[in-house]
Amino acid sequence: MARFVVMGAGLGGMSAVYELRSTLGKDHEITLVGEGDHFSFTPSNPWLAVGWRKPEETTLPVAEHVGRHGIQFNGEGVARIDAAGNEVITGAGAHIPYDYLLICTGPKLAFDEVPGAGPDAGFTQSVCTAEHATHAWQAYQKFLDNPGPIVVGAVQGASCFGPAYEFAMILDADLRKRKQRDKVPMYYVTSEPYVGHMGLGGVGDSKGLLEAEMRQRHITWIENARVKEVRDGEMTVITHDAKGQPLEERQLPFRFAMLLPAFKGVAAVAAVEGLCNPRGFVLVDRHQRSPKYRNIFAAGVCVAIPPVESTPVPTGAPKTGFMIESMVSTIVRNIEAELKGATADFEGTWNAVCLADMGDTGAAFVALPQIPPRNVTWTRSGKWVRLAKISFEKYFLYKMRHGTSEPIYEKYVLSALGIERLKDTKR
Numbered sequence: 001m002a003r004f005v006v007m008g009a010g011l012g013g014m015s016a017v018y019e020l021r022s023t024l025g026k027d028h029e030i031t032l033v034g035e036g037d038h039f040s041f042t043p044s045n046p047w048l049a050v051g052w053r054k055p056e057e058t059t060l061p062v063a064e065h066v067g068r069h070g071i072q073f074n075g076e077g078v079a080r081i082d083a084a085g086n087e088v089i090t091g092a093g094a095h096i097p098y099d100y101l102l103i104c105t106g107p108k109l110a111f112d113e114v115p116g117a118g119p120d121a122g123f124t125q126s127v128c129t130a131e132h133a134t135h136a137w138q139a140y141q142k143f144l145d146n147p148g149p150i151v152v153g154a155v156q157g158a159s160c161f162g163p164a165y166e167f168a169m170i171l172d173a174d175l176r177k178r179k180q181r182d183k184v185p186m187y188y189v190t191s192e193p194y195v196g197h198m199g200l201g202g203v204g205d206s207k208g209l210l211e212a213e214m215r216q217r218h219i220t221w222i223e224n225a226r227v228k229e230v231r232d233g234e235m236t237v238i239t240h241d242a243k244g245q246p247l248e249e250r251q252l253p254f255r256f257a258m259l260l261p262a263f264k265g266v267a268a269v270a271a272v273e274g275l276c277n278p279r280g281f282v283l284v285d286r287h288q289r290s291p292k293y294r295n296i297f298a299a300g301v302c303v304a305i306p307p308v309e310s311t312p313v314p315t316g317a318p319k320t321g322f323m324i325e326s327m328v329s330t331i332v333r334n335i336e337a338e339l340k341g342a343t344a345d346f347e348g349t350w351n352a353v354c355l356a357d358m359g360d361t362g363a364a365f366v367a368l369p370q371i372p373p374r375n376v377t378w379t380r381s382g383k384w385v386r387l388a389k390i391s392f393e394k395y396f397l398y399k400m401r402h403g404t405s406e407p408i409y410e411k412y413v414l415s416a417l418g419i420e421r422l423k424d425t426k427r
């Protein structure tokens with residue numbers, strides 16, 4: 001019998017425990033350690049922030065669902081990893097030993113890197129978590145009573161741009177439905193060198209597609225931008241040239257703002273000597289395994305992936321749900337092989353697939369693999385993409401409720417896009 005500890009009860013961690021159980025059977029001990037007692041479907045957060053979803057529609061109690069499959073759950077979070085002693089110490093001081101540790105924590109949200117940013121100590125909203133999105137919905141309702149300028153975007157060092165585009169378009173659509181769009185100047189501020197870069201160096205004609213949407217919706221974009229500071233109702237934004245030299249400092253007023261932050265590794269993971277890069281992201285080899293700690297694997301946003309290219313204002317590489325599923329499958333198949341005494345040489349494909357809701361239409365971006373040169377670069381838009389994302393939300397929540405290890409992106413999303421299914425791992 002092997003003992004498994006999975007850190008993080010998000011998309012990666014929940015998928016990991018179910019796939020471990022399905023693949024390895026009931027003879028192994030699996031413990032899932034998360035922060036709090038609920039799983040939330042992160043891609044639904046932009047909808048939560050405008051009241052198009054309620055929290056109970058996109059969240060579920062973890063212990064109840066994983067417990068049906070013989071998986072233990074601890075919601076105290078991990079305070080420390082004893083990599084030498086092969087155990088994690090929870091926030092309440094419990095010691096949980098492991099033979100294998102799977103790190104699927106997601107990121108630390110580095111709002112503190114921009115003075116005045118963030119929903120807790122700052123003046124901007126976020127859609128990074130269900131709690132943040134719920135807070136944003138409360139702020140948005142107050143905004144509707146006294147509308148004015150809106151700023152949406154992603155700051156320097158950000159690596160997750162899709163939700164910012166989504167939220168800008170969703171706000172536009174919601175305000176038009178409420179007959180209040182004419183009262184709201186909208187700005188999109190981004191560290192990307194151009195609209196549609198998305199931390200991927202662009203995907204097909206993503207630049208043209210998203211610029212056209214911005215023009216159609218009267219959203220003014222400011223690219224190659226660094227947010228210097230946020231104050232109550234105003235932010236300082238500095239634009240840069242192609243060499244990264246400052247061009248202009250602007251003061252943008254706002255009554256409502258949502259800025260995606262840069263990411264870092266969570267403290268308990270970043271503190272382990274030799275496990276992470278300087279930003280706290282876990283270093284892994286092609287098999288998702290730590291080069292230093294052979295019984296530690298990592299999947300998802302917590303994994304160290306270098307930027308696709310150097311940009312004038314720093315940007316990072318995104319980790320989409322399809323990539324996370326590939327990483328999880330790679331880990332489980334390598335562990336299965338190792339337990340059987342076989343060669344653990346499975347590799348993730350690291351493809352990028354993104355479905356973006358834009359309020360009344362949608363856009364799909366596929367980059368196979370994520371890092372150029374690519375075998376497939378594919379971009380499409382239309383109302384059918386929005387419907388595909390809504391359907392995908394239902395499929396994924398079904399997977400989380402019923403404990404299936406079925407690869408949702410692999411089976412449903414690519415088929416919905418009319419793209420031939422691709423193997424999510426390779427040897």
